[in-house]
Amino acid sequence: ITLTSQKGGSGKSTLxxxxxxxxxxxxxxxxxxxxxxxxxxxxxxxxxxxxxxxxPDVVAIGSGITTNLPKMADGYDVVVVDTPGARSAxxxxxxxxxxxxxxxxxxxxxxxxxxxxxxxxxDHITEEAPHIKTxxxxxxxxxxxxxxxxxxxxxxxxLPVLKSSVSQRVAVVEAPNEG
Numbered sequence: 001i002t003l004t005s006q007k008g009g010s011g012k013s014t015l016x017x018x019x020x021x022x023x024x025x026x027x028x029x030x031x032x033x034x035x036x037x038x039x040x041x042x043x044x045x046x047x048x049x050x051x052x053x054x055x056p057d058v059v060a061i062g063s064g065i066t067t068n069l070p071k072m073a074d075g076y077d078v079v080v081v082d083t084p085g086a087r088s089a090x091x092x093x094x095x096x097x098x099x100x101x102x103x104x105x106x107x108x109x110x111x112x113x114x115x116x117x118x119x120x121x122x123d124h125i126t127e128e129a130p131h132i133k134t135x136x137x138x139x140x141x142x143x144x145x146x147x148x149x150x151x152x153x154x155x156x157x158x159l160p161v162l163k164s165s166v167s168q169r170v171a172v173v174e175a176p177n178e179g
Contacts, residue, residue, distance in 0.1 A: 001080050002098040006121070007114035008085025010104040011139040013040040015166065016082040020056045028077040030056035035065065035083050035090045056080075065093035087121065095125050098132055103159065104139035104166075112153055119159050138165035 003012040020032040034041035045058040083091040
């Protein structure tokens with residue numbers, strides 16, 4: 001599962017950490033892969049280790065993703081990949097070897113605009129690899145008009161929009177701090 005979006009700040013890293021940690025907690029052999037040059041995942045992992053928090057296996061990878069990631073994934077039940085918040089070779093390579101692309105989108109015009117470019121990139125990738133599934137997850141939603149408008153704006157979007165969304169909650173942001 002690769003989290004991808006050309007929009008920085010969409011919540012890719014936070015979602016990746018929380019998804020991987022939950023699957024790990026449920027007993028699945030989980031690998032969390034940091035392809036983002038900011039290394040948010042690696043930083044989180046160092047703090048989790050220092051605090052004695054059990055976490056999924058974590059690795060960073062910057063090049064050779066199409067070759068190395070499938071090898072790394074061997075033996076894992078689930079692999080979660082965090083990508084940079086911009087169009088990059090890392091994002092494209094990770095997406096090309098994925099089974100599912102999860103695209104977070106926050107309520108806001110700039111996020112929807114960025115989603116258009118991300119959708120075009122995904123379309124090119126899935127033309128070459130039609131087995132790859134995709135889903136947009138509405139992220140950091142609130143009970144505001146902006147969040148309701150986002151759902152409406154995505155009704156006719158070319159990528160499927162997941163029914164579930166992630167609410168803007170302090171607990172979601174604090175969970176990585178707590179391991």
